Amino acid sequence: MRTLYFLLLTLCLLFSHLGPGAGYLTGLGQRSDHYICVRQGGTCNFSPCPLFTKVYGTCYGGKAKCCMR
Template sequence: MRILFFLVAVLFFLFQAAPASSQETSDTVTCRQSRGSCSFVPCAAPSVDIGTCRGGKLKCCRWAPSS
């Protein structure tokens, strides 16, 4: 019985944390919809910075072909 109680408590804790992570990734979804990719480092040429990912922790880069 103790194991069952422990498992229910762990599941409750995991599902409680889920909404916070979904709010953090809204800019990541926007980046992907703009055909960008998330990067830990600044965007290197020929990529351009078009926003952020993971709540502003990463850069959103998109390839910009040279003219």
């Protein structure tokens, strides 16, 4: 009987480990920085911001600038 419980415990521990893609679930429900920039009236630019606009933040994970008036 103890052997059965030991095997059951071993199987539970074996299948309880999270897979390599489980870390992606932590970002579920969060908006991207591009979405937030555009929603607030900005534009995402890889080049410098146009005249009469200022850098407000970043887009695409810090690769572009969020420019707003």
